Amino acid sequence: DQQVKQNSPSLSVQEGRISILNCDYTNSMFDYFLWYKKYPAEGPTFLISISSIKDKNEDGRFTVFLNKSAKHLSLHIVPSQPGDSAVYFCAAAGGGFKTIFGAGTRLFVKA
Amino acid sequence: SQTIHQWPATLVQPVGSPLSLECTVEGTSNPNLYWYRQAAGRGLQLLFYSVGIGQISSEVPQNLSASRPQDRQFILSSKKLLLSDSGFYLCAWRGGGRQYFGPGTRLTVT
Numbered sequence: 001d002q003q004v005k006q007n008s009p010s011l012s013v014q015e016g017r018i019s020i021l022n023c024d025y026t027n028s029m030f031d032y033f034l035w036y037k038k039y040p041a042e043g044p045t046f047l048i049s050i051s052s053i054k055d056k057n058e059d060g061r062f063t064v065f066l067n068k069s070a071k072h073l074s075l076h077i078v079p080s081q082p083g084d085s086a087v088y089f090c091a092a093a094g095g096g097f098k099t100i101f102g103a104g105t106r107l108f109v110k111a
Numbered sequence: 112s113q114t115i116h117q118w119p120a121t122l123v124q125p126v127g128s129p130l131s132l133e134c135t136v137e138g139t140s141n142p143n144l145y146w147y148r149q150a151a152g153r154g155l156q157l158l159f160y161s162v163g164i165g166q167i168s169s170e171v172p173q174n175l176s177a178s179r180p181q182d183r184q185f186i187l188s189s190k191k192l193l194l195s196d197s198g199f200y201l202c203a204w205r206g207g208g209r210q211y212f213g214p215g216t217r218l219t220v221t
């Protein structure tokens with residue numbers, strides 16, 4: 001049972017344009033959501049997070065939007081840069097010690 | 112500052128051989144520790160987590176086991192590896208609601 005779903009395995013975007021990565025969750029107990037970025041052969045690194053009391057959080061070029069009624073969140077990267085090419089994991093946590101990760105979306109930013 | 116170490120970085124083992132992967136954390140005490148696996152083309156699967164010495168919770172039934180002999184040491188083991196155990200193994204600790212990951216171990220079972 002996938003509690004956190006990233007339905008797009010890959011996404012290709014032109015440099016300078018917006019990248020939008022999507023994530024859906026099923027467990028209404030989740031109250032904290034995170035995005036991680038991962039390069040090959042490295043551990044994931046934290047990118048940005050959002051609490052369920054907010055619907056938007058912005059950090060530089062990265063913005064996360066949360067739609068609790070739809071159980072959906074998205075990560076926007078504007079403008080996209082070639083160095084943003086990586087695998088992006090959506091994650092959700094709530095009420096315990098576990099953080100559940102999605103399957104990841106591989107982003108390609110073309111120069 | 113906190114640092115998380117994993118070794119070895121890469122490992123090639125034959126089917127049926129034992130496994131021991133080690134993770135240590137510096138700069139924090141009594142951390143919640145986690146083992147994840149990323150299999151080829153798949154996401155991060157939570158394998159085990161620990162909230163203290165000797166306390167292990169298993170998320171997925173399989174031929175792997177975990178132990179926490181010391182506060183900042185987390186070990187992933189297997190008595191007999193399967194081909195399906197191949198993957199990228201990540202240790203993490205949790206602080207401030209976030210997971211902080213180690214560099215990972217690439218395990219190839221042949």
